[in-house]
Amino acid sequence: MRTIGVFDSGVGGVSVLKEVLRKFPADNIIYFGDSLHAPYGEKEIDEIRSLCLKVSDFLVYEKKVDALVIACNTATGAAMDIMQKRYGIPVVGVVENGAAEGVKHTHNKSIGVIATPATIKMDLYKKSIAKIDSSIKTYSVKCPLFVGMIEKGWEDTLENDELIKSYLNEFSVEIDTLILGCTHYPLIRKYIARHFNGNIIDPAEETAKSLKKIIGEGKYLHKPYLKFYASGDPEKFKKVAQEFLGQEICEVEKIIL
Structure with missing residues (x-):
């Protein structure tokens, strides 16, 4: 077995x-x-x-x-x-699988990624998406506070809701697909969805x-x-x-x- x-x-x-x-x-x-x-x-x-x-x-x-x-x-x-x-x-x-799923769902060829500082520093999703379709633009926002808060047990508060909103507002262009580039983030997906109406990709x-x-x-x-x-x-x-x-x-x- x-x-x-x-x-x-x-x-x-x-x-x-x-x-x-x-x-x-x-x-x-x-x-x-x-x-x-x-x-x-x-x-x-x-x-x-x-x-x-x-x-x-x-x-x-x-x-x-x-x-x-x-x-x-x-x-x-x-x-x-x-x-x-x-x-x-x-x-x-999880990266290549998340990238492939993001490419499948985007229509305007603009994909957003939220992830940890290290994941974004390595340009993991940008590189993986470019291998599949070099015409797609990838935009990344680091969310350093999410993981620690999720590890402690996320609370649905106004302050936390504003934090999600502030991170998503950092995208400088209109993205139609958002990749959750950290496996902690799907645990707060329903709260993220309050502020993003496009495709939300969980690589899991x-x-x-x-x-x-x-x-x-x-x-x-x-x-x-x-x-x-x-x-x-x-x-x-x-x-x-x-x-x-x-x-x-x-x-x-x-x-x-």
């Missing part, structure tokens, strides 16, 4: 995990949230890469996963190429689909398990993860790598 590893800098990757669970109901799933070091998006690339490899080494060498999903845009840009060469198992990330579903194309359907050999590990406060992680995953989590084991 296969085991799929999913990891993120914290709780945000549950947006991807939810899609992985839908696409792979017969497979064991392990999720690692490196919440002790969140947010990755404000760190230097070398540090992000080092953190990613510690987590992925744990999943591949200790937990023996058969495939790896990088449920973090910043981590995808910083470390996916290295991981693909390092492990010899399927490794998929396409990422799960791309893995399914690589490894195919799983087979029920026995009841699959879902395990959670977090490097930060497990109870805090559990509370926020349950809210967004929409199901109870039995236990979150704390592991500091």
